[in-house]
Amino acid sequence: MPVLTNIGFLATCKDEGQQGEIHPIKEAAIAWQNDTISWVGQESDLPSEFKNEDAFDADGKMVVPGLIDCHTHLAFGGWRPNEFAMRVQGKSYLEIAKAGGGILSTVRETRKASEDELYEKASGFLKEMAKLGVTTVECKSGYGLSVEDELKTLRVYQRLGEDQPMHIIPTFLGAHTIPPEYKDNRQAYIDLVIEEMIPRVAEEGVAEFCDIFTEESAFTIDESRRILRTAKAAGLTPKLHADQLTSCGGAELAAELEAASADHLEKISDKGIEAMAEAGVVGVTLPLASLYTQEEFLDCRRLVEGGVDVAVATDFNPGSAPSYDLPLAMMLTCNLGRLSPAEVLKGATIYAAKAINRDVNLGSIEKGKSADFAIIDAPDPDFWMYHYKGANCTGAFGKGEKIY
Template sequence: MGEVIYTGGGIATMERRDGDPLGRIADGAVRVSNGRIVAVGARDDVDAADAEVIDLSGQWLTPGLIDCHTHLVFGGTRAQEHAMRRAGATYEEIAEAGGGILSTVRATREASEEDLLAAARKRLEALAASGATTVEVKSGYGLDADSEVKMLRVARALHGHAGVSVVPTFLALHALPPGVDRADYVEEVATRTIPRIAAEGLARSVDAFCERIAFTREEVERIFTAAEREGLPVRLHAEQLSNSDGAAMASRFKALSADHLEHLDEAGAGAMAEAGTVAVLLPAAFYCLRETHRPPVELLRETGVRIAIATDCNPGTSPTLSLPLVMNMAATIFGLSPEEALAGMTIHAAAALGLDDRGRIAVGQRADLCAWDVETLDELAYWIGLPGPARRFVADDER
């Protein structure tokens, strides 16, 4: 690969400078060699010799967006539940009526890998068009070892499609399969499924759903201990519908992230801050579920917990394929600043995935970049339905 220099526009480095959390350079340049950034600065300070020059034409250059929480691989849809919810049914009532996660489990088990891959590719293409260059993809709709492995193989096959890096996560405890003993199921996942997935290199981390309609802290701890033994970092769906003290428990395992967090309390936030666990907020799920108890954003700020945001793309509670829309929701519904929204889909989203080679425009980082046709970066969280970047540039060294 030759060397390229991007110039003629603004640069959001995402590295604080002169009090600016986005590290903006109004008239900047970025030099790239072999898919990595080798120089960043004011236009006159970056050597353009022997490089292909790409004129940004006044656009703003940001890191490529990172969607750090999705359930992108699944069979079927749950469009009928949308009508049930509009008629007043709750998350729990839909699950008890045979809908919810288990309906997607049935469709996912019945689908072939080829069908799952074809459907997931279309969703990934939509995320890419909205600015994604890295997307996390969870399993969790199989609920038996072979089906979970099938989902993770599909996630691995997605890697590189539409110029997106895919980061697979094994969602080890999502829902209890019908007719299965709880203790036996948890033990099977801990002692057989996690070691199998680790041995085959199918996942980068292990996740679980700690909630009154899902799994207890003690059950999740059993899974996290197994993941720790296999060298896999952990993440957690925590405090979405109630305060189960999941975030504090996950922090004891140095979890990469705790996600949702509508019912997070001071003890949980303090534990996350001490552990360096990232808070992943999911405003589209909050919107689709018509929740009213917002996550404690001010508490997260006060305790210094990093805030990421993500689509939570899934068939039941967040059929969302637009990263800019989620940035708008994070600002409008949760009260994040435009700067926090952008950081939440770049530098902090990278941290939520345990990735230190992306999310910033800095020397040594991957050259995953988006050029936005906006006058100011505040517009990224301002427009409802912004179609995505004018141009997206991706490093192809791993694709």
């Protein structure tokens, strides 16, 4: 039964109180058996049965729950660095798309890639994410946009979940955009998503959530409602890319459908905030996407003051957010989203767990929960985010195993 001792500052991040309440314990220790936490508290109170067990030394550093990236597009073919250069020179999304870029360029590369190729590439990302203290990753499809290519991506996530010491949460995103072969018949593609993709995904059990890009330029409110109602009836929990570019009612739809989360939300309305708060829908901020696309950042303070739990994620993808650096996203949320370091830490732990329906066993350091935590070379969250030097992670444990 291993023990982690000499913890200078332990942020337990229990789901109690407000966004900024992280329930710290100083001079703490953690004991666990197999993959489950057995005891948490001050080291001076460590029960005698744990004192002669294998011990890891936190060296007086801060320990936080394993970080949870609750919004990524982990498996994809190719990259799009040329778009980055175009974007910083002032090219619009439409101009980039006309030049052969955008989501559809990744669709072409993902369709060409084999399942094994996607698996190896995604595995490499996960190893690097573990070095940042990340122990749980939500992973979306959405770059296949055909029945078999969407299933190919989701099977990659299924394999990763079986092989990796990290928690892998798969999400079906067949309604990401309209693929080129359906550009003149979008209704036929929507019918394909509803009548073939969702039933196959549900039948094979390769996804837990169904996400959709809800925008007038992607899928309308009515189209999104129809797709997500079908998914919900098939046993998939709704999620939404909502109100990123326009205030189109995505947040209100998320509340109506009792979605697990609504993500992006840069253009959310006051009515949308009120509806999400009432329905208990988690709002997920994705500041790396705003950074890379040079768009307005979400004012997370509006959501917190409106009663919405705010999670922080990367939106890691090859186009609009080509970074899986969750601590960087946390720092940006402090500086540009107007949340405190404690608030962003809770947003990358227990509230991120709530965004993927995993708060019962992930996201906080409590007895009975998964033994997932990271050792951070900082005295407390304020100093970590203030004197930002990257993740500052010196060790990470996932499912009770040392993964970094």
